[in-house]
Amino acid sequence: MNKLTRFVSFSLVWGLLISVPSAVAAGAVKVRLGTLAPKGSSYAKNLEAMGQQWSKALGGGATLTIYPDGQMGSEADMVRRMRLGQLQAAMVTTSGLSEIEASVAVLQSMPRIYRTLEEVDYISQKMEPILEKRLNAKGFVVLFWCDTGFVRFFSKQPVISPDDIRQAKLLVAAGRPNELAIYRFVGIHPVPLEIADILPSLQTGLIDCLAMPPAIALTMPIHSAAPHMLDMNWAPLVGAAIITKESWESFSPETREALHNSALEAGNLIKADGRRENVESISAMVKRGLKVHTLTPEMDAEWEREVEKAYAKVRGIAVPADIYDDVTNQLQTFRAAQPATKK
Numbered sequence: 386m387n388k389l390t391r392f393v394s395f396s397l398v399w400g401l402l403i404s405v406p407s408a409v410a411a412g413a414v415k416v417r418l419g420t421l422a423p424k425g426s427s428y429a430k431n432l433e434a435m436g437q438q439w440s441k442a443l444g445g446g447a448t449l450t451i452y453p454d455g456q457m458g459s460e461a462d463m464v465r466r467m468r469l470g471q472l473q474a475a476m477v478t479t480s481g482l483s484e485i486e487a488s489v490a491v492l493q494s495m496p497r498i499y500r501t502l503e504e505v506d507y508i509s510q511k512m513e514p515i516l517e518k519r520l521n522a523k524g525f526v527v528l529f530w531c532d533t534g535f536v537r538f539f540s541k542q543p544v545i546s547p548d549d550i551r552q553a554k555l556l557v558a559a560g561r562p563n564e565l566a567i568y569r570f571v572g573i574h575p576v577p578l579e580i581a582d583i584l585p586s587l588q589t590g591l592i593d594c595l596a597m598p599p600a601i602a603l604t605m606p607i608h609s610a611a612p613h614m615l616d617m618n619w620a621p622l623v624g625a626a627i628i629t630k631e632s633w634e635s636f637s638p639e640t641r642e643a644l645h646n647s648a649l650e651a652g653n654l655i656k657a658d659g660r661r662e663n664v665e666s667i668s669a670m671v672k673r674g675l676k677v678h679t680l681t682p683e684m685d686a687e688w689e690r691e692v693e694k695a696y697a698k699v700r701g702i703a704v705p706a707d708i709y710d711d712v713t714n715q716l717q718t719f720r721a722a723q724p725a726t727k728k
Contacts, residue, residue: 413445414635416628418474419457419466421580423604427658429453432476432626435651442643444636449474459579460484461560467525473632474528478624480558485627486519488708492532492623494564495699495709497692498716502534502660505621507719508712515708526633528626528645529652533598533659535618537667539611540594541587545678547571547691556583556595563703570698571691587611598622599670600662608670616679617688626652 416439422428429451436449457463457472460481466472475481482489491512499505509530517527544550550573557564557575568575576592586592587610595611596619602608626648633641671677680688700709 413448414632415448415450416473416632417450417452417471418476418626419452419463419472420476421455421460422453422476424453426604427662428476428655431651431654431658435647438647439644442640442647444640446640447636447644455580459559467629474626474628476624476626478622480561482520482625482627485523485525486516488519488705489516491704491708491712493620494703495712496620496695497618497688498712499621500618502621504716504719505532508715509623511715512708512712520627521630524630525627526630528628528648530623530625531652531656531659532621532623533600534621534663536596536598536620536622537602537617538594538596538615538619539602539607540613540615541611542593543613543676543678544594544615545680546684547688550594553594554592556586556592567695567698567703571695583607584610596620598659598663599666600659603666603670608673608675612674612676614667614670614675614677616677
């Protein structure tokens with residue numbers, strides 16, 4: 386082997402030796418994710434498991450750092466931080482997603498529009514691809530969708546009828562003016578608050594009623610200050626994990642595929658765990674003194690009449706008219722195809 390050949394061979398080997406670790410280092414992108422989910426909850430644990438899978442992905446994967454418990458502020462704050470580059474990702478409810486794209490509100494801001502979780506799943510399957518395109522156009526990529534089942538009304542005094550809730554001081558998440566307007570339209574007195582202020586506000590009487598998934602109510606614990614629950618499917622709590630488009634596109638196509646697959650798995654687990662915990666949490670709170678109030682058929686019909694009045698404000702204000710009409714038409718189609726016992 387002559388000197389030139391040895392030099393070329395050495396150069397190629399050395400190039401490979403230094404290029405492999407450089408590629409791995411370049412692929413190990415740091416992703417900071419914020420969420421209101423409590424540390425130690427199934428939500429946080431599933432995100433942590435996703436992070437472990439991300440660290441093993443092709444091309445160096447990603448280093449995922451999770452900030453639970455609202456460490457990065459409210460959901461609106463998290464979206465703002467993502468736009469500033471202080472966060473790359475977040476797991477937020479439709480409240481946070483609506484800061485980016487108003488049409489996402491259709492998954493949650495239509496009270497009693499969904500009768501069952503099967504209806505939630507059906508509409509989600511139809512609408513999520515449309516919503517993902519709209520979010521993508523505004524610079525955000527959906528990693529996964531999830532929900533925790535239906536929220537329930539928890540209150541200091543029994544809230545059974547629409548008249549009862551009109552007498553209550555109802556919590557509404559801060560930064561949601563459209564929701565405030567809708568509640569006021571039907572004669573309800575909403576009080577906007579941040580999540581961290583809920584329990585102190587219940588204790589001081591600033592609010593005396595709120596809608597929340599039972600699983601989250603148990604962890605706070607809401608039932609200690611609001612020991613009455615109305616067993617009515619008001620609305621599902623829907624959310625998604627999102628990442629900025631800029632961060633997402635910094636990964637190679639094969640890395641994105643691996644990260645997305647891990648994210649979808651995490652989303653499915655979060656959804657399954659959340660729905661299961663929602664049911665189990667009611668039983669746990671009943672053992673601790675929670676009083677559950679069920680609706681008679683007559684009272685159920687009264688609630689239906691009341692929410693129909695609110696839909697005039699929901700359509701075109703809380704939810705864009707085209708999306709609202711699409712969902713109501715899709716639900717009619719779904720219900721018409723179900724056996725009579727499920728209608």
